[in-house]
Amino acid sequence: METTALGGGRQASYEVIGDGRDALMLAGGPGFAAAYMRADAQLFADVLRSYLVDPHGSGGSTPPADPAGYSPEGHGTFYEEVRRSLGLGPVVIFGHSFGATTALTYSAMYPDAVTACIAVGAFGIGEEQDEAQGGDAAAEMEAMLARHQDQPWFPDAKDVWDGWTERVLATDDPHEVERMMATVLPLYTAHPDRPEVWAGLQGFEMHLQADLAAAKAWEGGVFQGIDLRPILGEIRAPTLVVAGELDIVCGPAQARPIHDGLADGELILIPECGHMPVFESPGAYRAAVTGWLDRAL
Numbered sequence: 001m002e003t004t005a006l007g008g009g010r011q012a013s014y015e016v017i018g019d020g021r022d023a024l025m026l027a028g029g030p031g032f033a034a035a036y037m038r039a040d041a042q043l044f045a046d047v048l049r050s051y052l053v054d055p056h057g058s059g060g061s062t063p064p065a066d067p068a069g070y071s072p073e074g075h076g077t078f079y080e081e082v083r084r085s086l087g088l089g090p091v092v093i094f095g096h097s098f099g100a101t102t103a104l105t106y107s108a109m110y111p112d113a114v115t116a117c118i119a120v121g122a123f124g125i126g127e128e129q130d131e132a133q134g135g136d137a138a139a140e141m142e143a144m145l146a147r148h149q150d151q152p153w154f155p156d157a158k159d160v161w162d163g164w165t166e167r168v169l170a171t172d173d174p175h176e177v178e179r180m181m182a183t184v185l186p187l188y189t190a191h192p193d194r195p196e197v198w199a200g201l202q203g204f205e206m207h208l209q210a211d212l213a214a215a216k217a218w219e220g221g222v223f224q225g226i227d228l229r230p231i232l233g234e235i236r237a238p239t240l241v242v243a244g245e246l247d248i249v250c251g252p253a254q255a256r257p258i259h260d261g262l263a264d265g266e267l268i269l270i271p272e273c274g275h276m277p278v279f280e281s282p283g284a285y286r287a288a289v290t291g292w293l294d295r296a297l
Contacts, residue, residue: 003060004085012082013060014053018045021115021297022088024079025050026106028097028121030070030222031177031214033059036207037096039200039278040120043286047293048092053082055099057211070217072098072105072226080110092293093237094118097250097275098218101228104258108234116296117239118289121250121275124258126226137253144248144274148187157184165219174212181208188275190246200279232261238296239265242288244273244280266292 003011014034018041025041025048027034034052041050056078057063057070064074079102083091093114095103100122107117130137145161148154160167160183168177182205186192192201239262243255252269259267268288270281277285 001054001060004082006062006081006085010056010062011060012053012056012062012078012085014051014082014086016049016051017041018047018049020045020047020049021092021293023048023050023092023094024083024088025052026075026079026093026095026099026102027052027055027058028095028099029058029210029214030055030075030098030218031058031211033207033209035059035209036204037099038207039203040094040096043278043282044289047290048094050094051086051088053079055211055214057214058209063211063213067213067217070214071222072102072228073109075102076106076109079106080113083113090115092116092118094120095122096120098123100250101226104228104235104239105231107237107239108231111234111236114235114237116293117235117237118242118292119239119258120242120277121244121247122228122241122254122258123223123226123250124228124254126224128224129227140251140253141248144246144251145187147190147246148192151186151193153186157187160184161187168215168219171212174210177210177212177215178208181210187248189280190244190272190274191280197276197279200276204276204279229257229261232258233263235262237264240289240292240296241265241267242277242285243267243269244275244277245269245271246273247275249275266296268292
């Protein structure tokens with residue numbers, strides 16, 4: 001890993017994979033180090049030169065001084081500092097999960113810094129807004145949970161899933177969050193029993209490194225109130241929204257309202273795929289992104 005200096009004696013850690021258009025690749029969580037996205041960067045290494053930047057507080061990146069910095073806007077400010085420190089011009093901004101939420105937020109905050117935005121499995125509507133408008137995302141989540149209820153690992157995963165917020169807020173051990181995530185990981189995929197998917201999840205688990213402060217900020221109120229829709233109209237760059245049709249947390253019920261709010265957006269839903277397209281449907285995922293980049297840029 002390399003580091004770049006930021007203001008106030010802070011730093012950001014990162015690695016670079018690929019040779020193509022410059023791209024900032026934003027990891028999810030929030031609070032997971034960027035290493036878990038190496039498979040994504042390698043899948044697009046011929047078209048993107050991906051800068052996998054550890055979010056502030058993760059890996060070797062300095063934490064924000066205020067927990068409010070763990071919001072999507074706080075992450076957006078951090079990544080803009082990193083882009084400037086690295087001397088990069090306008091970039092493709094590419095995010096997964098919470099990283100996709102941040103990518104959309106960044107694109108609205110810094111429109112001149114973005115040539116294209118790719119949001120994979122983005123979370124755009126928190127439970128408060130979803131409940132107020134009929135609960136489509138919650139119903140979709142329950143349906144995806146039910147798909148796995150006959151699997152032998154399901155009882156343990158469901159127990160952790162149901163108590164996630166309370167357990168994160170109660171623990172002082174970041175490794176507890178990592179163990180919890182490892183337990184629920186199969187729920188994030190459509191077909192975890194497939195050998196290639198299970199192998200991908202094991203690789204993901206190897207790279208899990210949680211920032212407990214970020215996890216607590218998220219569970220302590222950030223995610224419940226998120227609503228990206230008011231800022232989507234400020235995004236000027238062409239934007240691709242990718243979601244698995246069977247994604248438990250960021251499926252069509254999250255993706256469609258995001259797409260509908262964009263001035264220049266395209267939505268691609270990958271069939272028989274959950275939250276991890278790089279493991280579950282790499283061929284369709286690569287074709288969707290590279291084909292769109294050819295059309296958009």
